[in-house]
Structures are given as structure tokens and as C-alpha cells.
Amino acid sequence: MKVRIKFEKTDHMRFIGHLDLMRYFQKAMRRADIPIKYSEGFSPHQIMSFGAPLSMGVSGLGEYMDIELKDESHISSKEAIDRLNSVMCTGMKITKFLQIPDDSKPAMALMDTADFRAEFKEHISQEKIKKAVDKLLSRESIFLTKVSKKKKKNEYGKFVEVETTNVTDIKPFIYKLEAVENGVFMHLSQGSTNNIKPAFVMDFLEEEGLEGAKRNKYCLYRLDMYTNEGKALDEYGCEII
């Protein structure tokens, strides 16, 4: 049985990287005695996959992971959530444990957009925030310049680092940008193509004169993730009774 788990990763856990989070959950599954399925082969590992990794320093309120349960096992959503939460550390909380269809694609592949909220550490008036947001959205296009270094073979067949500059208009991929109480709400395109980092949007707001949008002057939260049908990833599962 395939299961999608929704969880929160907040507080000091925002400094735990993606690989360490995986190791954390592997141990947590054993502590909570969740009947998780193991892969076949010489060194069996738990069948477990995560949604898109969170950047270091960002909190997540609607994070996802998919697991598989052993065929003969049964555990109710409530029981699983209770057991997992009793072995979590501060900053980690399981909110949902849902059965998803067997042919369901992994959370990582399904994610198309995500909601973010930036919260300013020092109070900024709604008016000021709104002004910057409106100014940014009134631009015809929002050009993001990305410089990437790639290793390429040169004429002698040796690998050398080549800098490539990529300019894209990200305005079409900012689906929503709103001033909220002492912060900004964003609904952004995510996934393998057109992945818009919320920090980029904040950088542009800083350009528009919003001092609080400077990196490290705000806390960032990823609120939830959605598929290209506009549904949250937990809308595809149902509770196990």
C-alpha cells in the first residue's frame, strides 16, 4: 500500500539538510514501528521518497514524503500519526498519513507549484509592502539573470569551466504575489522546469525599495505544494481507518 505523509519541519529543524532528513525519518519509522516495506536485494532499505528538498534555513508547513507499507500489514492513519508524533523531536510534526492509489506518481514528480510566505523579522507597514509588490507586478517583465558554471570539453578534449549566462522573464511564473500582515505571500511555479525560488522574488522586492526583503531579514515558509491540476498533494489520498 502506498502512503503519503504530510509533515511540518520548523524551528531549528530548518537547518537540517535533505539527506539528514531522510536518515532522520528512516530511524523514526523504526522507532514508531511503522510496517514500512523494504527493498529487495543484498542491502534492503526502506521504500521512501520525498517531495522537493527545502533550502537550508527555510521552514516547511506542508512537506510530503511517500512510503510503502508491507503487504500484509494494516495501520490506521490516526494510529500511525500518533505513533510517529510520539517519537518526533521538537520542530517535526506529522499532520497527515493517507493512502494514495497504487499507480500514483511520487510526490517529487507531481509537484508543479508551491505557496510560500515570507515573514519580516522587523515590523513593516502593510502599506510599504503593498507599494513594493505593486511596483514589481507593474513591470512588463521581470528578468532574472542566472550565471551557471558548467564543465565542458574544449578543443583539446580537456574539461574546462565555462560560464553561461541565462536571462529569463520569470513574471509568467509568479502566479500570485500579495502583501499580507508583515509579510508576503507567493504562489510560484516549481518543478524541474521554471523553478522559481522565493528568494529571487524577494530580491526583486528589495530592488523595489523594500528594505526588509534583504536576505536574512525575513523568515521563509513553504506552506504547501500543488499538482498541475491545482490540487494540493494531500488531496489525492484518503484516510486509513
Next chain:
Amino acid sequence: MRKLALSDDILLSVDKPARYIGGELNSRDKNLDDVDIRFVMCFPDVYEIGMSHIGIQILYDMLNRREDTFCERLFSPWVDLDKILREKNIPLFSLESQEAVKDADFLGITLQYEMCYTNILQVLELSQIPIYANDRGEEFPIVIGGGPCAYNPEPLAPFFDIFYIGEGEVVYDKLLDLYKECKKNNLSKNEFLLKAAQIDGMYIPKFYDVTYKPDGTIDKFTPKYDKVPSVIHRVVVQNMDTVSYLSKPVVPFIKVTQDRVVLEIMRGCIRGCRFCQAGNVYRPQREHSLEYLINYAKTMLDITGAEEISLSSLSSSDYSQLGKLLEFLLEYTKERGINISLPSLRIDAFSLDVMSKVQDVKKSSLTFAPEAGTQRLRDVINKGITEEDILNGSMEAFKGGWNKVKLYFMLGLPTETDEDVKGIPKLCEKIAKNYYSIPKDQRVGKISITASSSFFVPKPFTPFQWAKMETRDEYLRRAHLVKDTMRQQLNQKSMKYQYHDAEVTLLEGLMARGDRKIADVIVSAYKNSAMYDSWSDRFSMEYWNKAYEETGIDPDFYTLREREIDEVFPWDFIDCGITKSFLIREWNTAHKDKITPNCRQQCMGCGARKYNGGVCLESAN
């Protein structure tokens, strides 16, 4: 939200911020206003090393069981954060409360290896605590040290208020009760220390005077006050099963060096290898019962969710219930997808059977620690392993499909000759020859033999505490002799040889048997930027050579000199069970190339019998 001492800015700019945030599963959280004693427990190396150490976890668990005490953890900040803390003048903080270490009641520092001594100064300095005990006023924590290097604490004497000599479970409660009472009655630090000196195992260095002879050796080591004992008796757990479990081990977020549950099966060792400090100072050998360990293992695995478990002890093969314990673990871990990491066992039919059950035979290698290349030298060091054991054991393993062998040796052992040195590659050759005597269709490809050697460091409280070390050049000559002789062997292509750094070894030797004068060298080297000396990429002999110049200390006096039998050693004031007369007897027996029976064969009257525990009580003796 948990309070963090460092801003997001800083945390995002350093490598592995999880080293500094605490909050791991099973880490404790107490309100500092609700406790009487705040005890910061420090392992002076990076987080991943320190969190792999079971001793810290045991003490953390034990001290936090006290409602009046909050024990927190502290590790050396890595060099990236070290720089930031200095630049921004941020005082070092403990992981749990994230509050400044300098405001704690105690700063406990575990002394696991000599090469961490400069890191102790780093921790003190970054905490904004004066490094010399004499410069610390009432407002600063009591700095207390313990662990294996506390068996010669003298090079560190000026930095510490107290050294705890012995096993942590025994008198910490007494010490903390006393502290609490003194604090309540507003007694000074000095008054507290005077009372603490009355507790067994507590060594307070500033209460002692050391005078030296014209030749630089110690003349007298005497207490300054009547009430202060002239001998410090090591404190020892008599019955291991009376010690409560490590009930809630902290589970790190980041991958640490030993990412597994560690089951301590016994303390001490019956073997009496003459070079080994642990085997001598932790006597007598005391075992946990099988029932204790089974419950312990279950609790620890359930509570941590760890995917691997290992056993910890000296000479694990000597644990009397090893077969039954492994049988249980094999069964219990198989159902749960948990790995067993085996300790190095004596290679015989039993251990090979166990190894084949838990490891991939193709990948795993056999490990032997002959320590010396010839039988004569192995007898000198009392290593009870014979060439026959090694050849028979490896042959049995080859028939079971193994083809990788690791061998550990030491160079520079007392009485070593070039014949002994050449014995190392010759032994490798015999093993290889043995392997190729097996018919081709019954063996698995080529054999691979890796020999590694370290250079011998004489340690306090061993029969070799009188021995001299060799010069750097002589060490290298012997290592090259191994190498060159190896190249002459028939099967040399199947052999590899590695050896340790000779300079680090000599430095280790200086710290191990140094006196109080060495403290100046440590301070001077630290000021020359020595830190993380156990990390080969950070170590530089330049810092130390400059320190010798600045202090006028001659390291050769401590390393290259063979001691007179009646010389007063810096550590002579410690009574750790084994008597000096036993050690002298062993030193003399070694020079006759003779071995001494182990504790199970015959009691040799080493002195540890007075603790009334473990193997000393077995009726056969």
C-alpha cells in the same frame, strides 16, 4: 521557537550548521531557573567525533537524571565558526540552552587523546574563560577533566580545577551534592575545592607543590595542606550490573563517525599486554550479565531507531557470554533490518561463523593485531597471539571464502631489533604462501594483505612506562626497512604497507609522560595556531617546534630518555589499582622475553584485587 545562539546568517554560512543547534532526539531540555547546577560536558573535538563517544552519552544521561542538574553538551567549533566567534566576539555556548558556557557551574572536559589538548585551550578561550585556573574568579565555572588522559593529568594541571580519576558513575553525585551545599552556604570556590579534595578520586592540582632535581626529574610532589591526600585513589564500579542503563541516547541529525548503538559489554581486560594503558588501568575485567545486555540492547535500539549496533570493550572475545549474546543479537536484528558491526574478534571457527552470518564475506576482511613481527617481540610485549594462531586462523578463513587480511603492528617497541622489524613482511609472506597452497579451484582470486604500523608510545601505568622512544629519523628508517623487505618477498604484489606519522607520535609521547612544565608548550603551540592536531590536514610541526624554542623545553628529555627504575613520575600520586612493584616485575620479565599468564589463567597479584570485582572474584583463581 527554540532559542539559537547564532543568527541564521552565521548558521547558513558555516559547514554543517546542525553541529551547533542541538535539539536532537533525546537531547534534554530543562529550564535553567529550575535547576541548581548547570553542568556543561565538553568533548574537545568536532561534533561528529564527540557524538560518537559513548562515555559522553553515559555521563549526560546520568547527570540529567538528577532533577537539580542540567547537563548540556559542547564540542569544539570547527575552524570556520571558530573564526566567526572570534571576529564577532560571540561567547561559546552549550547546545541545549544555547547560553554562554562561562555562566555554567561546571565545565567538564573529557580527555580521550593527547592530541586534543590544544582544543581544550580553544574551548576555554572561545568561552571567554581564562585558560589558567589561577586566573579564574568566583564567577567562572569549575573546570573538571576526566577520561584516559587523566591518568597523567600533569601537562594540563594549570588549566583545570579538578581532575576526576576513575569511572564517572561512582562519585559525581557526591561531588554535585557537595557543590550544591557549598553554593547554598555561599562558600568560596576555594572552600568548595578543599572539601572536594576529601572525596575519593578528586585531584585538585593547585593544592600540590612539585619540586624538581637539578637533572630535571621530579624531586618531590607534596600536598600543600594537611587535609589534602597525598595519594589519589581511582574510583571503580564494583558490579557492572548496578550501573543503570544509558536510557535515552541522543540521536544526532548529521552523520557522525560512529552512527550506531554502542553496547558496552564489559570494562577492563584480562590480557595484560605490556604496551596497553587501557588494559592496565581499567583492571579488573568486569562483565555485564547477559540479561542486562539483552534488555539494554532492546531498549537502545527501540528508543533510537538505529540501523546498526556494535559491541564495545577491550578484547571482546574474552567476554564469557559472547556466543549467547551474539546469538540473541543475530536473531533480534534480522527481523528488524538492523546491521551488527562486529568488534575485532580472535579469528577461530566460532568468530568466522558469526562473521559469515553478519557480513558479506567477499567484502569484509580479516583483522589480526600481532603488534610485533617476531614471536620473541610478541613475548616481550605479552601479546598472547602466536604465529600459529594467525596462520591457522587465516587458513580457516581462506577456506571459508575470505581473501583480504589486515594486520596491525607497532614499530619502536622496547628491545626491538632489525630482525623484529623484518619479521613484519616475513609474516605477511607466510600468510600469502599459505593462501596459495590452497588448490586454485578452492580459493577466490588473489589475496590482499594490508599491514599497518604505528609507532609505539610508552604510557603511564604500563610496564613500559620506563621505556625510551626513538628519534623521528630512526622511526622512519624502521618503517622503510619494513617497506624494503616487503618488496623482496615473493608475493610482494599482494601486500600493502602503511605507517603513521612519526612527528605526531613523538608529540603524543611528550604529552603522555610530560610533567607540569609541558603546559607552557601547549599554550605556546596554541598561540602559534596549533589546533585540531589529531587532524592530519590541520597538524603542523612548525607550531610545536616554535613552542619548544619559545619555552626552552627540550622534548627529547621526555621522549628519548629511558627512565631510572626509581625515578619519581609525574603520575605517581595516582593509585589506579595495579602497583608499581607489579609494573617493575613486568618490565623485568619483558626483558627476559617471557610472557605472563592472563587473569583467567593465574592471578599475578597486580593490585586490582582490592576492588573486589569482576574476574578477581572468579573462583578458579
